[in-house]
Amino acid sequence: MSPWTVTKYFSQPSPEVIAIVEGCTTFASNRIITNIRYLLTFLLSSPSFFTRFPTVALPKRPETSRSKTLQDILLTSTSPRTDAHGRALTNRPSSLAPLEYHSSQWQGMALDHLDGVTPRAGKAAKPANEDTFGVMRHFPNGKCLLSLGILLSLAYAFYSRNCTKHQVRCDYMETIGTEGDGEQSPEQSAVVLTPNSESGVDLWQQTGCFPYPDLHVFPPPPIHEYTKNELRLIHHLSTVSNDLLSKGTPGLTLWTEKIPK
Amino acid sequence: MSVSRIGPVITPSHSLTSQTLRARFLSIASTYPYVMHALLAFSANHLAWETTSKETRNLYLQHGSIALGGLHEAIGSFSRANADAVLAASLLLLWQTTDWRSWSSLRAGIQSVLAAMQSWGYESIFTQYIAEDDLFASSLRTHRRRSSVDHVESGAIFQHTIYSVQRLQMSLVGHEFELRWVNQLIAYLQQLQSVNFPQTPEEQFNNLYRLRKWLFWIPVALLRRREEQGPALLTVAHYYAVALAIEPLFPDLGQAFVSGMALGSLETILNVTNAMQSEHGLNASSMEIASLMRFPQETAIHYRSRATLTSGIAFSQEPGVFNVDPNALTYTTIGNQSPAFVPSPLYCGGSEQTASSSTSSYLEVPTIVPAFTYGTPSWGAAPSPGVPSPAFTAPEEQTYRYSDLPLDDFRGGFVAAAPVWT
Secondary structure (H helix, E strand, C coil), X not given: CCHHHHHHHCCCCCHHHHHHHHHHHHHHHCCCHHHXXXXXXXXXXXXXXXXXXXXXXXXXXXXXXXXXXXXHHHXXXXXXXXXXXXXXXXXXXXXXXXXXXXXXXXXXXXXXXXXXXXXXXHHHHHHHHHHHHHHHCXXXXXXXXXXXXXXXXXXXXXXXXXXXXXXXXXXXXXXXXXXXXXXXXXXXXXXXXXXXXXXXXXXXXXXXXXXXXXXXXXXXXXXXXXXXXXXHHHHHHHHHHHHHHHXXXXXXXXXXXXXXX | CHHHHCCCCCCCCXXXXXXXXXXXXXXXXXXXXXXXXHHHHHHHHHHHHHHCXXXXXXXXXHHHHHHHHHHHHHHHXXXXXXXXXXXXXXXXXXXXXXXXXXXXXXXXXXXXXXHHXXXXXXXXXXXXXXXXXXXXXXXXXXXXXXCCCCHHHHHHHHHHHHHHHHHHHHHCCCCHHHHHHHHHHHHXXXXXXXXXXXXXXXXXXXXXXXXXXXXXXXHHHHHCCCCCCHHHHHHHHHHHHHHHHHHHHCCXXXXXXXXXXXXXXXXXXXXXXXXXXXXXXXXXXXXXXXXXXXXXXXXHHHHHHHHHHHHHHHHHCCCCCCCCCHHHHCCCXXXXXXXXXXXXCCCCCCCCCCCCCHHHCCCCCCCCCCCCCCCCCCCCCCCCCCCCCCCCCCCCCCCCCCCCCCCCCCCCCCCCCCCCCC
């Protein structure tokens, strides 16, 4: 099993966990923007997220540490010795503490942090700045954003398969998939929709409401069982069929009356 | 130009009950992952055609491979419980097949499932789809029937078809989007006309595959636009009519290949244009539209009457019930670089590609249109909206290998797919 499919194997987690796992798959596919936004959306909608949400399930870890409290993660992340890879914390400012950063500082600090901890993650995160800060404008104090950075880097670290590059032992290399590196998952391939459709997919994912009620899709697809790309593809077909339905022309093509439904 | 004056198009809306009854693919897909993968492959296939994205195409191949593997497994444990899902996945994959063997294999599989369901007295929404697409489910029963059309007659059919589409072409001045597709259709017909008539079923499939692909995607592209619907509707009607007119010249394929599906859609368009005509009376505009629609109308009438006749003959020759046997439906041609593997198989060869070239034997079309391009490195999209028009792009079997993916075995049929990334 590929680690990138891990979202499917959570049994009805709370949305926050999905968000984190989405973050992981984000790094796998280098498509971070929408997932960062997704993660931020949860943070924004739950100001008390860090205290309210008790655990983060980490799949495929040794049984003894299969889950950690979020507080553990935050504390661990500030300790130079307890980073999952042990390598990156040397690059971090000694004054780093999860709740001490203001949003205006986050961009540089967090990305430095990501660059140090997880080069691939940092690289992937950089193009997301504009999008990320579009969301940050609505964030009241920005204090959680650093924590987000930590979560992202941790999430990446837990899934990293790149440890040999840094000559650092990764405990998780033994438990995370043994597939060849050349293998691709569908998630790694891009499905580029129009911005409107992309927003529609985001909204669908957040609300669970199928975006086109006129198509009478019943029962609606269980969104938690599908990856973002899969939802995008379902959304694409639905958009096409709905467009023709709204023009009164679904029966004028070979398939738009039958698919997706 | 008066063709603009058709529309807005409002077809009789389906009742809620009908819509709900039809709501099956996605609901079955929620329970059977291989149906979902077939549906996702269909979506990625369409999106890849629209965007010419290599990544999206890979996604289509990946989902297709997984769906195929799942379907094959499901056939091994075929039962009343999974019959609907097997039919749904088979249909979705059938619509996406790119080569003759996959197509005929899936067709045979569908017929077997239908026969089994018939013996149980079990009807499903998918049996209705199949009945609609394949008027009287006759194509398999009349498999390998020979065409009663001789070369002279087939030449006349091509000539009349091309003439009719050229008339449409003249009426579409100023409607560049529609003109692009009409020009493409004429060029395709002229190429078909100029090649030796295909003898084997595989050659016939390869010759007509491109038209089939167009019929799936182009009407959607035309009818989704916000612009006036009239020119789009006329263009779509002609695409369908062309399929109805020339598919009978490829007797090994049968109605299920595409014309059976096209007939229903064309008749819906005819209802719209006829209703419009009776509403607006005999003014110059509606007269011209009626004149342009004569070819689609006559073709549809002729096709339906002939299909009825054929089905009567075929029905009397029905060979009996098929057994659902996964082994009978399996073949392995893993890694076969079928010319039809690429999305735009109609080959418009350049000077460096001769008709006898082993890698370009597909639809041996001589170079007849100097403006065609060859060797466009981008994914030949048949051409899709993402490809500059009006140049054709060459199929990519010469340049595009899927060596980076373990997916060469997915060509849309009953191939036991190797694990992809699990």
